[in-house]
Amino acid sequence: xxxxxxxxxxxxxxxxxxxxxxxxxxxxxxxxxxxxxxxxxxxxxxxxxxxxxxxxxxxxxxxxxxxxxxxxxxxxxxxxxxxxxxxxxxxxxxxxxxxxxxxxxxxxxxxxxxxxxxxxxxxxxxxxxxxxxxxxxxxxxxxxxxxxxxxxxxxxxxxxxxxxxxxxxxxxxxxxxxxxxxxxxxxxxxxxxxx
Amino acid sequence: xxxxxxxxxxxxxxxxxxxxxxxxxxxxxxxxxxxxxxxxxxxxxxxxxxxxxxxxxxxxxxxxxxxxxxxxxxxxxxxxxxxxxxxxxxxxxxxxxxxxxxxxxxxxxxxxxxxxxxxxxxxxxxxxxxxxxxxxxxxxxxxxxxxxxxxxxxxxxxxxxxxxxxxxxxxxxxxxx
Numbered sequence: 001x002x003x004x005x006x007x008x009x010x011x012x013x014x015x016x017x018x019x020x021x022x023x024x025x026x027x028x029x030x031x032x033x034x035x036x037x038x039x040x041x042x043x044x045x046x047x048x049x050x051x052x053x054x055x056x057x058x059x060x061x062x063x064x065x066x067x068x069x070x071x072x073x074x075x076x077x078x079x080x081x082x083x084x085x086x087x088x089x090x091x092x093x094x095x096x097x098x099x100x101x102x103x104x105x106x107x108x109x110x111x112x113x114x115x116x117x118x119x120x121x122x123x124x125x126x127x128x129x130x131x132x133x134x135x136x137x138x139x140x141x142x143x144x145x146x147x148x149x150x151x152x153x154x155x156x157x158x159x160x161x162x163x164x165x166x167x168x169x170x171x172x173x174x175x176x177x178x179x180x181x182x183x184x185x186x187x188x189x190x191x192x193x194x195x
Numbered sequence: 196x197x198x199x200x201x202x203x204x205x206x207x208x209x210x211x212x213x214x215x216x217x218x219x220x221x222x223x224x225x226x227x228x229x230x231x232x233x234x235x236x237x238x239x240x241x242x243x244x245x246x247x248x249x250x251x252x253x254x255x256x257x258x259x260x261x262x263x264x265x266x267x268x269x270x271x272x273x274x275x276x277x278x279x280x281x282x283x284x285x286x287x288x289x290x291x292x293x294x295x296x297x298x299x300x301x302x303x304x305x306x307x308x309x310x311x312x313x314x315x316x317x318x319x320x321x322x323x324x325x326x327x328x329x330x331x332x333x334x335x336x337x338x339x340x341x342x343x344x345x346x347x348x349x350x351x352x353x354x355x356x357x358x359x360x361x362x363x364x365x366x367x368x369x370x371x372x
Binding site: 028048050052053054055056057058059060061062063064065066067068071085087088090091094095179180182183186187190191192 | 247253254285
């Protein structure tokens with residue numbers, strides 16, 4: 001079986017760097033460790049954490065971006081969720097959403113289930129997949145200096161970024177998991193909740 | 196497939212309900228709605244690679260304060276099941292219009308299993324299911340289901356029966372569509 005080299009980025013440090021001074025940034029996270037990483041960087045009403053619905057994170061981000069054209073949306077997810085929703089990369093590219101960016105925390109593993117190797121740990125280059133789907137700008141970050149450079153770009157460009165993170169798991173930092181609560185507080189933060 | 200008067204009424208009902216975003220996997224039975232959505236500057240139509248994308252899209256739209264609808268055929272319902280946990284768990288509205296296959300003069304046997312399972316599968320996943328059989332009922336049913344979905348914040352599916360839509364004709368030697 002093929003194997004690709006592991007990344008070395010510390011996932012918590014990388015996510016903390018991406019989300020420093022988040023302002024009004026709207027953040028959607030994929031199930032598992034990406035949700036924990038974003039919660040560890042600081043819970044806020046403008047964060048929407050998925051605990052399931054695997055493969056759907058990017059499309060939730062697209063829905064928000066289309067509804068809130070003047071706000072920036074960042075999807076922060078893992079390689080497993082992105083692999084399950086590969087088709088959404090084509091859908092987003094075909095639709096065009098200038099206010100949406102995706103950052104994939106790619107450790108080449110299914111971390112939540114025992115660190116089995118994922119397709120990105122074996123054969124697949126997600127940046128190349130996104131480019132092939134028609135994403136106008138794609139990149140891969142392997143160092144913290146490159147991650148620091150992504151922070152502003154993810155808030156300005158239709159950017160698809162892969163962050164090559166280390167396979168080591170981090171302690172779970174659990175965000176809220178009541179979907180109705182998170183939905184209501186997110187909508188209130190945007191001022192779109194029904195009276 | 197020629198468009199029918201009730202199809203324009205259904206589109207008008209979606210507009211009246213405040214729907215501004217339509218996700219779809221193409222289906223001949225929805226062709227009129229899809230064309231109308233693309234032609235309407237106040238509607239955004241998003242073509243999906245698979246139906247469950249439309250559930251996540253609608254969830255995101257709701258988070259952002261917008262109402263969305265998913266158009267699909269019954270074969271696509273099977274692709275949606277786990278993603279339905281999103282509106283159910285988050286107490287979000289979800290409205291889908293489903294054209295039925297495999298139940299009325301169906302030529303293609305591959306459409307029969309999912310067509311047969313569609314109402315039970317949707318119900319089991321927590322979706323309220325309503326069925327349109329008669330042209331004169333469709334627009335009112337869609338309007339009522341949109342109100343149920345968006346006002347009571349529950350997932351709702353409207354099944355358009357294959358008899359209502361007209362069975363797809365497979366003639367040898369003719370181009371498919």
